[in-house]
């Protein structure tokens with residue numbers, strides 16, 4: 244009995260070994276055939292061609308065992324350059340789990356800045372993504388080729404006008420011609436940007452840009468005329484002939500608790516999103532600094548709505564019979580109880596006349612804002628065209644509405660002390676592309692004639 248049993252046991256044992264052996268053979272065949280999935284590849288360029296530097300997004304994905312390699316090359320004529328060659332840890336053929344890279348996204352900058360010897364013409368970007376193979380089967384791979392135009396020459400740019408004499412915090416104009424490939428041209432001045440516009444009545448590709456040197460820029464070194472095409476090719480030229488630095492006055496303002504208790508609740512009540520915080524001084528500083536900053540941004544945004552035409556033809560007007568309480572760009576230190584609580588620049592003129600004095604529009608234009616506007620309280624903003632605007636703040640009342648056409652001298656409101664104001668006065672400023680510029684220049688007919696009209700000619704409808 245026991246022998247028989249043991250014979251049967253051996254037979255079963257052999258069968259088990261045979262089954263195991265067969266299993267191993269099948270597994271070996273299976274794994275030797277188990278290659279990864281053919282990768283999917285997409286190529287997206289951020290610009291319509293290659294210039295200075297075009298960001299190109301390459302996405303590759305492969306399920307199963309993951310990606311094994313990604314190669315990106317750029318070919319032009321008989322030259323080629325490897326822009327990326329990356330290998331990945333993938334799953335072995337016999338493993339069902341373990342690290343692998345299923346999806347990969349890389350962004351490559353392609354252009355004259357990254358590829359040496361690139362020339363005008365056409366170039367081909369080739370992306371090859373591979374998944375792992377086995378010892379008997381080749382690695383599946385996907386090759387995608389994309390052709391791009393290559394343009395490395397920036398638009399042509401030539402200054403036409405002469406005598407560019409800006410002052411710190413002041414404005415000026417430059418007339419120039421630019422090549423047809425330009426999609427963005429104008430004057431860069433520090434962090435500010437002043438776009439160019441077609442010169443009215445000019446037959447050729449003449450353009451002009453009214454620009455400012457911001458009050459906090461004490462050199463004209465960074466002031467440049469520039470033009471850029473759709474591929475990011477950029478040309479720049481310095482054109483300022485003479486610059487007049489203008490050191491601004493400093494001023495200390497004592498802020499009393501009584502003053503803060505007067506202005507803070509009014510501004511909070513009239514400004515959606517502004518709520519009483521931890522204390523009067525903190526709330527005051529939040530208004531003086533943060534709300535002031537937000538208002539400045541709104542003014543830059545509103546500049547985008549300006550009409551592209553000169554809506555005015557005479558010099559700008561000031562408030563009649565007014566006393567200058569504070570001039571343009573005074574640097575103010577705010578002091579409370581002997582401590583400095585804030586620093587801000589006063590970007591306008593404070594003009595005081597009688598109480599509730601009628602406020603005339605400084606020039607012909609279109610009302611763009613009439614309402615409560617942050618630190619400026621009741622405010623009227625008038626567009627004079629080409630992103631030149633005049634602002635009237637702290638009004639007790641106003642009698643115009645957005646969209647209304649106003650004439651030079653027309654009463655738009657009355658002085659007051661709404662917003663961040665102590666005492667009845669008009670806060671007046673001129674803005675170019677939302678940047679505050681010194682109104683003194685715009686009040687001055689001689690400045691307008693010499694600095695603007697002489698260069699713009701018939702394009703500027705100016706009468707003295």
Ligand SMILES: [Zn+2]
Nearest residue numbers: 591592593670
């Ligand atoms: Zn003011």
